[in-house]
Amino acid sequence: MSESTISPAAVVLPENPAALLPSEARALFRSGLVSPTSGWSAGYAQANLIIVPKAQAFDVLLFAQRNPKPCPILGVLDAGETTGALLAGGDVRTDVARYAVYVDGVKADEPTDISAYWRDDLVTFIVGCSFTFEAALQENGIRVAHIDQGVNVPMYRTSVRCEPAGSLAGPLVVSMRPVPASQVADAVRITSRYPAVHGAPVHVGNPAELGIADLARPDFGDAVDIPANHVPVFWACGVTPQAAVMESRPALAIGHAPGHMLITDARDSSYLVP
Amino acid sequence: MSESTISPAAVVLPENPAALLPSEARALFRSGLVSPTSGWSAGYAQANLIIVPKAQAFDVLLFAQRNPKPCPILGVLDAGETTGALLAGGDVRTDVARYAVYVDGVKADEPTDISAYWRDDLVTFIVGCSFTFEAALQENGIRVAHIDQGVNVPMYRTSVRCEPAGSLAGPLVVSMRPVPASQVADAVRITSRYPAVHGAPVHVGNPAELGIADLARPDFGDAVDIPANHVPVFWACGVTPQAAVMESRPALAIGHAPGHMLITDARDSSYLVP
Numbered sequence: 001m002s003e004s005t006i007s008p009a010a011v012v013l014p015e016n017p018a019a020l021l022p023s024e025a026r027a028l029f030r031s032g033l034v035s036p037t038s039g040w041s042a043g044y045a046q047a048n049l050i051i052v053p054k055a056q057a058f059d060v061l062l063f064a065q066r067n068p069k070p071c072p073i074l075g076v077l078d079a080g081e082t083t084g085a086l087l088a089g090g091d092v093r094t095d096v097a098r099y100a101v102y103v104d105g106v107k108a109d110e111p112t113d114i115s116a117y118w119r120d121d122l123v124t125f126i127v128g129c130s131f132t133f134e135a136a137l138q139e140n141g142i143r144v145a146h147i148d149q150g151v152n153v154p155m156y157r158t159s160v161r162c163e164p165a166g167s168l169a170g171p172l173v174v175s176m177r178p179v180p181a182s183q184v185a186d187a188v189r190i191t192s193r194y195p196a197v198h199g200a201p202v203h204v205g206n207p208a209e210l211g212i213a214d215l216a217r218p219d220f221g222d223a224v225d226i227p228a229n230h231v232p233v234f235w236a237c238g239v240t241p242q243a244a245v246m247e248s249r250p251a252l253a254i255g256h257a258p259g260h261m262l263i264t265d266a267r268d269s270s271y272l273v274p
Numbered sequence: 275m276s277e278s279t280i281s282p283a284a285v286v287l288p289e290n291p292a293a294l295l296p297s298e299a300r301a302l303f304r305s306g307l308v309s310p311t312s313g314w315s316a317g318y319a320q321a322n323l324i325i326v327p328k329a330q331a332f333d334v335l336l337f338a339q340r341n342p343k344p345c346p347i348l349g350v351l352d353a354g355e356t357t358g359a360l361l362a363g364g365d366v367r368t369d370v371a372r373y374a375v376y377v378d379g380v381k382a383d384e385p386t387d388i389s390a391y392w393r394d395d396l397v398t399f400i401v402g403c404s405f406t407f408e409a410a411l412q413e414n415g416i417r418v419a420h421i422d423q424g425v426n427v428p429m430y431r432t433s434v435r436c437e438p439a440g441s442l443a444g445p446l447v448v449s450m451r452p453v454p455a456s457q458v459a460d461a462v463r464i465t466s467r468y469p470a471v472h473g474a475p476v477h478v479g480n481p482a483e484l485g486i487a488d489l490a491r492p493d494f495g496d497a498v499d500i501p502a503n504h505v506p507v508f509w510a511c512g513v514t515p516q517a518a519v520m521e522s523r524p525a526l527a528i529g530h531a532p533g534h535m536l537i538t539d540a541r542d543s544s545y546l547v548p
Contacts, residue, residue, distance in 0.1 A: 054332075057332050058331050058332040058335065061335045061339065065335065065339075065347055273469075274466065
């Protein structure tokens with residue numbers, strides 16, 4: 001598939017998104033396709049975005065440094081830069097399927113292209129995503145419910161507070177995957193080897209302790225059916241910076257639409273530790 | 275030993291610095307004692323300092339994010355803050371044995387107290403230090419030459435360039451420990467479990483490849499005798515941000531004197547990964 005053959009009219013969901021190269025997936029999104037990206041471009045790391053003016057960039061980077069589980073930074077583009085090593089030949093303004101534009105902390109737009117909002121002082125933070133370790137879970141025989149059920153991963157605002165940084169404060173956001181009780185230890189062991197993409201779960205079991213009243217009503221993404229004898233397992237989620245933006249109300253911030261990630265050229269395996 | 279009993283006149287090198295609590299060690303330095311800190315307060319993490327005005331803080335934090343091996347951030351104090359969880363009851367202006375004050379990139383002073391230089395816009399970065407894993411090396415039967423020889427660890431500017439960030443660019447600085455050839459693999463294995471304090475070596479063997487002409491003439495610290503059949507092993511060093519300051523010449527920056535670290539209340543073991 002070459003980029004030149006993709007016209008907006010031809011943008012349909014690919015038959016096998018797992019087989020796409022990251023550059024091919026980004027070209028599809030650039031051409032207007034909208035889809036959650038869990039399971040896309042198998043073997044390549046996906047990422048959250050948070051884009052803010054330079055004046056707020058220190059607070060965002062410090063927030064990430066103080067909250068490394070929800071905000072593991074994979075890369076930072078300098079002010080005004082729209083591409084980088086993680087998306088060679090790509091453009092961070094167009095290559096994500098859908099964005100979320102926050103004005104004064106309120107979601108003002110959900111465009112598929114943020115060129116109209118771009119400014120030369122915008123700094124882009126590329127943040128690790130737990131989709132990265134889903135292939136490792138599957139390879140180890142642990143099914144991923146939202147992939148099996150063909151929906152976006154369920155994400156929840158919790159009652160756990162992040163460590164604040166300057167003007168930024170907010171709750172921890174988590175993603176949830178139901179895991180058979182017999183495989184919870186394996187899921188912990190496998191994901192703990194990926195610290196750059198949220199790593200080990202932050203919580204296993206009781207959602208009430210996280211302030212989650214109803215698993216069937218996620219704050220972002222879609223609910224999944226929880227099979228019998230499965231335990232809800234919660235991982236820190238890269239939507240956390242967006243929740244901080246909603247609470248802290250900077251004049252402008254741009255993120256990805258939850259579940260609609262930047263597909264990077266980095267291999268999942270490059271984030272695997274011994 | 276209580277802080278109130280320490281007068282400047284009584285400040286002598288303690289008989290057993292390894293046995294001091296971090297708060298006791300910091301009180302000694304606050305009272306004027308000057309000594310390198312390798313081997314002090316066994317079991318507690320030591321740290322590098324880099325202190326810059328808020329206007330330069332994003333560049334420093336981004337430099338650290340892009341160069342995590344030499345610049346693993348353990349904590350950041352907000353602008354004007356002089357204490358924090360890593361040094362409970364302490365004061366970052368007085369609790370390090372000796373500092374290095376850089377004006378326009380040139381070392382202008384090496385005071386034992388930086389109160390006279392303090393400003394409310396100064397942001398303090400606390401950066402991991404390889405002294406943290408030396409106890410683990412020793413416990414595993416690997417001798418640490420500079421401790422045995424009673425000198426400061428040798429550190430070298432290399433020809434390897436760090437990834438620049440905004441106004442900051444500079445060379446990788448490394449510390450060197452000679453390790454018996456039969457124990458190099460163990461030294462790699464043990465230190466790789468401490469990624470927050472420089473982790474695995476960046477280089478084993480040939481110093482010329484790092485641009486180091488003569489191991490007997492370190493750029494910082496002291497030379498050590500290299501016993502027969504020992505291989506020089508190089509770890510990324512937290513003096514790296516100071517080398518970047520010397521090259522990039524910001525108006526003001528303050529670091530610790532190499533080898534004279536901030537002794538924190540964090541346990542070495544808290545930085546150990548599985």
